[in-house]
Amino acid sequence: MFKHLFKLIWNKKKQNSLLIAEMLVSFIVIFAVFSLMAYFYQNFKKPMGFEYEDVWVINYQNNQKFSTTDSVNLYYETLTKTIKQLPQVKEISFAHTNVPFANSTGMTGFNYKGKDIQSVNNYTVDEKYSDVFKMNILEGRWFIPQDKIAARRHILINQTLKEELFGKGKAIGQVIGDDKGKAKDKMEIIGVVQDMKDKGDYYSAGRGLYNPIDTGAFRYLSTMLIKVTPDADAAFESKLYKTITNYMKNATVEIEHLSQKRVAMNKVTLIPTVVLLTIAGFLIINVALGLFGVLWYNINKRKGEIGLRRAIGASGNAVSKQIVTEAMVLATLSLIIGSFFAVQFPLLHVFDVAASVYITALILAILFIYLLVLICSLYPGRQAAAIYPAVALHEE
Amino acid sequence: MLKNYFKIAIAVLRRRKFFTFISLFGISFTLTVLMVITALLSNVINPGYPDKKRDRCLYIPRLEMTSKKGWMMRTASSFYFLNHFAGSLKTPEKIGIASGSQTSNAYVNNKKLVIDVKFTNADFWDIGDFDFIEGKPYNKSQIDQSQRVTVISERTKLDYFGDVPSVVGKYIEADNVQYRVIGVVKSVPISADAFYGNMYLPYTVSKSDYRSKNYDGPYQAILLGHSTADLEKMQAEYAAIVRKIPVVDKDYDQLYSNADTYFRSVVRDIAGKGNKSGMFVFIASASAIVLLFLLLPTINLVNINITRIMERSSEIGVRKAFGASSRTLVYQFVIENIILTLIGGILGVIFSILVLHFINSLQLIKDMTFTLNLEVLFYSLLACLFFGFLSGVYPAWRMSRLNVVTALKAQ
Numbered sequence: 013m014f015k016h017l018f019k020l021i022w023n024k025k026k027q028n029s030l031l032i033a034e035m036l037v038s039f040i041v042i043f044a045v046f047s048l049m050a051y052f053y054q055n056f057k058k059p060m061g062f063e064y065e066d067v068w069v070i071n072y073q074n075n076q077k078f079s080t081t082d083s084v085n086l087y088y089e090t091l092t093k094t095i096k097q098l099p100q101v102k103e104i105s106f107a108h109t110n111v112p113f114a115n116s117t118g119m120t121g122f123n124y125k126g127k128d129i130q131s132v133n134n135y136t137v138d139e140k141y142s143d144v145f146k147m148n149i150l151e152g153r154w155f156i157p158q159d160k161i162a163a164r165r166h167i168l169i170n171q172t173l174k175e176e177l178f179g180k181g182k183a184i185g186q187v188i189g190d191d192k193g194k195a196k197d198k199m200e201i202i203g204v205v206q207d208m209k210d211k212g213d214y215y216s217a218g219r220g221l222y223n224p225i226d227t228g229a230f231r232y233l234s235t236m237l238i239k240v241t242p243d244a245d246a247a248f249e250s251k252l253y254k255t256i257t258n259y260m261k262n263a264t265v266e267i268e269h270l271s272q273k274r275v276a277m278n279k280v281t282l283i284p285t286v287v288l289l290t291i292a293g294f295l296i297i298n299v300a301l302g303l304f305g306v307l308w309y310n311i312n313k314r315k316g317e318i319g320l321r322r323a324i325g326a327s328g329n330a331v332s333k334q335i336v337t338e339a340m341v342l343a344t345l346s347l348i349i350g351s352f353f354a355v356q357f358p359l360l361h362v363f364d365v366a367a368s369v370y371i372t373a374l375i376l377a378i379l380f381i382y383l384l385v386l387i388c389s390l391y392p393g394r395q396a397a398a399i400y401p402a403v404a405l406h407e408e
Numbered sequence: 409m410l411k412n413y414f415k416i417a418i419a420v421l422r423r424r425k426f427f428t429f430i431s432l433f434g435i436s437f438t439l440t441v442l443m444v445i446t447a448l449l450s451n452v453i454n455p456g457y458p459d460k461k462r463d464r465c466l467y468i469p470r471l472e473m474t475s476k477k478g479w480m481m482r483t484a485s486s487f488y489f490l491n492h493f494a495g496s497l498k499t500p501e502k503i504g505i506a507s508g509s510q511t512s513n514a515y516v517n518n519k520k521l522v523i524d525v526k527f528t529n530a531d532f533w534d535i536g537d538f539d540f541i542e543g544k545p546y547n548k549s550q551i552d553q554s555q556r557v558t559v560i561s562e563r564t565k566l567d568y569f570g571d572v573p574s575v576v577g578k579y580i581e582a583d584n585v586q587y588r589v590i591g592v593v594k595s596v597p598i599s600a601d602a603f604y605g606n607m608y609l610p611y612t613v614s615k616s617d618y619r620s621k622n623y624d625g626p627y628q629a630i631l632l633g634h635s636t637a638d639l640e641k642m643q644a645e646y647a648a649i650v651r652k653i654p655v656v657d658k659d660y661d662q663l664y665s666n667a668d669t670y671f672r673s674v675v676r677d678i679a680g681k682g683n684k685s686g687m688f689v690f691i692a693s694a695s696a697i698v699l700l701f702l703l704l705p706t707i708n709l710v711n712i713n714i715t716r717i718m719e720r721s722s723e724i725g726v727r728k729a730f731g732a733s734s735r736t737l738v739y740q741f742v743i744e745n746i747i748l749t750l751i752g753g754i755l756g757v758i759f760s761i762l763v764l765h766f767i768n769s770l771q772l773i774k775d776m777t778f779t780l781n782l783e784v785l786f787y788s789l790l791a792c793l794f795f796g797f798l799s800g801v802y803p804a805w806r807m808s809r810l811n812v813v814t815a816l817k818a819q
Contacts, residue, residue: 026806027714034707041704073510075616250515257584262615264525264583266511283772294437295704301430302708309427309715 017334017341028342031306035346038299039381043354045292046373046380048285051365052214061208061217062112062145064270066244069111070236070256074263084230091259095238098255100248103239105144106225108136111235112145112210113273120221122199124177124188131364132173132219136229141222144239145208152184152203155224159202168203170220212277296384303388307339311392319401328397335396339389340382347378410743417744421751424716428748431712435752435795436759438705442698443760443788444767447778451599453671454783458536458596458603463636465535466643466667467602468494468629473660474682481660484508486625487611487618493649494667499642500631504532507614507626509605512582514568521567523582526605527614527626535632536603543576543591551610559591559608563775582607583615597776602630623657631667643667702795709799717741717807725812734808741807745800746793753792757785 021028078084092104109116110133120134141147142154150171159166164187174183189198199221207217225233240248249267257265311318318331354374358367421428454462471485490505497503509524533545546557558580560568569575579586587609596604611618616626631642646667655663664682666673672685679686717724724737757780764778 030707030711030714034704034711037704037707071511073616246515246518246520249520250518253513253515254584264510264512264615266513266522267520291441291701294441298430298434298437298705299708301433302711305427305430306711306715309719 014341017338020338021341027306027310031303031342032346032349034299034302035343035381035385036350038296038384039347039350039377040353041292041295042380043350043373043377045289046376047357047365047370048288050369050372050376052281052285054366054369055209055214055216058207058209058216060213061206062147062210064112064145064274066240066242067144067270068238068240068249069114069268069270069273070238071109071266071268072234072236072256072260072263074234074260076260076262078231081228081231085227088230091256094255094259095252098248098252100241100244101238101252102241103140103144105140105237106138106230106233107141107235107237108225108233109235110135111237112208113212113270113277114235122189129173129177129219132221133217134221134223136223136225136233138225141237142205144237147208148206150204150206152201154203155222159224160226162200164198164200166202166224167199168205168222169201170205170217170222171207172217173219173221174204176219212274212281214278214281300384300388303339303385304391307335307389307392308395311335311396314396315399318396318399319403322399322401331399332393332397335393336386336389339385343381343385347381351378413740413743414747416740417747420716420720420744421748424719427712427716431709431748432752432755434705434708434712435749435792436755438702438795439753439756439788439791440759440763441701442791443756443780443784444763446784446787447760447764447780450781450784451776451778452674454781456597456600457594458538459600459670460537461535461632462670464633464638465670466500466631466633466639466646467670467673468631468646468665468667469602469673469677470628470665471623472664472682473623473655473657474662474664475660479659481624483624484626484628485665486620486622487627488621489623489625489665490627490629493653493665494629494631494646496649497631497642497645499633499638499645501634502531502534502632504535504630504632505529505611505627506532506602506605506630507611508601508628510626512607514580514582516568521564523564524604524606525582526608527611527618528608529611531632532608532630535630538596538603539594541592541594542574543589545591545608546610551612554612555610556585556587556613557590557610558587559593560589561593561595561606563595564606565592580607585613587613595775597773599773599776602628621656623663629667639669706795706799709795710802713745713799713803714806717803721807721810721814724807724810725814728810728812738801738804738808741804742797742800745804746796749792749796749799753788756788756792760788 076087078087088106095101095104108118110118118134118136119130120132121128121130122132123129137155139155139157142149147154149168151174152168154168155166169177169183177183177188178186183201183204186201187198188201205220205222208220209215209217211217238252253265253267257263321331321334322328351374354370354377356362358370361367459465468490469484470482471489473481484507487505490503494505495503506526506528509526512523512525514521514523530546530548530551538545541562543559545559546555550557560575560580564580565575568580569578575589575592578589580589581587587607593608595606598604611627631646633639633642646665650663650665653663653665655661662682666676666683666685668676668685672687675687675690676685679690727737761780764780768777
């Protein structure tokens with residue numbers, strides 16, 4: 013049966029090769045779209061890892077000049093106390109600019125047992141940071157003030173980085189950093205935190221590393237995080253703003269809400285995705301109509317052949333089955349070629365995305381193309397089944 | 409002859425309505441996407457409000473410093489850097505210096521306003537063609553005296569003062585400082601980065617020290633030439649100056665700063681590095697993406713066209729039998745296809761207008777409207793012809809090789 017079908021396909025190789033090319037390109041488009049969707053969905057399913065509701069970000073550019081480190085520290089300690097006195101403020105933390113949902117990323121890299129680990133998100137934070145976000149500490153402990161003066165830098169890492177470095181093993185107490193580097197550049201792990209999806213709902217947390225801010229840090233920090241009570245309203249925000257700007261006379265200050273920043277960040281992901289999906293959708297409708305038209309036309313042209321088959325005893329169902337199977341064989345041929353290219357993505361670790369994303373996308377794309385071809389060939393198949401041998405042969 | 413082909417084409421289109429529908433759907437949809445993209449792109453490349461002199465302008469949006477250790481810093485420049493080095497150029501008519509917009513908050517009646525503040529010099533107002541709804545910009549003497557005066561956008565006026573006839577002379581508070589409003593301009597869309605702001609202030613009232621001799625800072629420069637011909641001269645002059653600038657920061661050993669046309673500066677931001685503008689990489693990858701996108705509808709059209717043309721084998725047979733050459737036939741079918749594509753193109757224009765209307769109504773970018781301009785129409789016409797040609801040639805060529813006898817017998 014299949015041998016016969018292949019012969020039929022081979023006889024019309026020119027026309028069929030165009031059909032195969034069309035299915036192949038559609039498959040590649042669909043594979044790309046599904047890869048993206050699978051990636052977003054897998055990330056979306058993961059927990060956020062922190063609480064962002066009722067957390068406000070205060071960005072300030074302070075242009076005041078300080079003579080000594082002590083005077084800077086004193087200046088910001090007073091500011092913290094002043095803000096803390098407001099009844100709606102629960103917690104305050106200072107951090108480097110790459111706070112959750114900000115368009116700011118700080119990356120670092122290091123050596124561990126000769127392995128070069130790159131693209132690690134580097135967060136510089138203070139002792140209160142985990143309280144502000146109610147971060148989930150899986151192992152060890154969060155920073156305490158004494159960490160600032162430890163001989164080796166004390167750091168926390170996130171779950172992703174831990175699994176990559178130590179697998180199921182113990183992370184606490186391990187020292188990472190350049191093997192030949194100086195002692196003060198080495199980092200000792202004191203804890204592991206749950207991943208924080210801080211780039212929005214649709215992106216994975218990636219590798220992460222938390223540094224405590226050092227003694228001179230207030231000279232360059234420009235971000236404050238404030239956890240407020242749920243009843244904090246615009247009136248309070250205006251009061252808070254006045255308090256800060258009155259204290260920092262030489263600063264420009266901006267208050268943002270993390271919950272709003274999350275919505276904005278997700279929008280940046282969603283809008284292009286929706287546009288892409290719409291375009292892909294129309295492309296597929298376009299292809300479906302084309303396939304349908306060509307198959308349908310082919311049936312009309314093969315009336316003689318089909319009539320002959322019916323005349324020597326083939327049932328309507330058998331004829332319609334033949335038409336559909338022919339289309340499916342064509343689809344299979346293009347899918348084999350397409351899968352060959354698609355499989356390279358997980359094999360070569362393109363874009364540093366989990367292989368499961370590509371495999372899910374591959375399976376879905378194959379199913380999708382089969383379904384599409386099946387739908388497009390069903391009607392022409394039924395038409396073929398409806399051909400009466402006498403009429404068809406008479407026309408011939 | 410052409411008239412005849414046209415008549416045949418219309419007759420053929422009306423005979424197989426389903427196939428005509430498929431072809432038109434594919435063509436008009438593809439062109440709609442292409443046209444919408446060009447409309448968006450042309451908004452980036454071509455001047456719009458208030459950047460109407462863009463073809464006479466060069467932009468210095470950023471400064472890049474690198475070190476042999478592999479470090480790289482890319483930031484905007486300081487006022488000192490631009491004023492001192494770019495300011496020493498002889499060719500430009502005006503040199504506008506303005507900071508990137510800095511976000512600040514204001515609270516009015518317990519409502520929060522987010523205001524984007526831009527610090528500028530006096531020339532800035534001569535380079536941008538701002539529409540002043542009331543008042544006027546601040547001048548050089550006001551800047552030198554560090555007067556706390558401001559020009560605000562229509563949006564800020566509405567948000568801060570409400571719907572009142574005039575606000576000139578009133579005070580607006582941002583960052584806990586009071587500024588006197590001396591002018592209101594029509595709001596600028598955020599995409600016109602060099603001119604965007606909701607509140608413009610003299611650079612001398614900025615809280616950051618504009619006298620600081622560091623090279624990095626929040627400022628960008630716009631150089632206005634006397635004519636388009638000046639651009640190259642200005643570029644070369646600035647490049648010569650940059651070569652002589654000493655690198656004072658001990659962490660870095662190489663400094664790059666470029667005066668670019670607007671489009672080039674955008675591309676440099678995405679794909680450039682050091683002295684390379686990244687233009688080639690950008691154009692090549694953009695064309696590759698467009699070609700990939702065109703591939704699917706084109707194969708589809710070729711498929712459909714082959715089917716359509718083969719259906720007419722008897723007509724071809726008769727015409728061949730009466731002496732029509734292959735070339736005449738190819739000619740006829742290509743023209744037919746181009747007619748079909750042009751019809752699809754007209755539909756595409758209609759759809760694009762609808763889509764752009766929809767995008768505008770979403771207000772994805774505040775104060776920005778996309779329009780289908782003549783240039784975009786011209787490009788879409790080119791795309792139409794290209795498309796019609798591409799999807800018509802192969803089927804026509806295959807058809808022309810049909811043997812007369814086979815063609816006639818097929819009926």
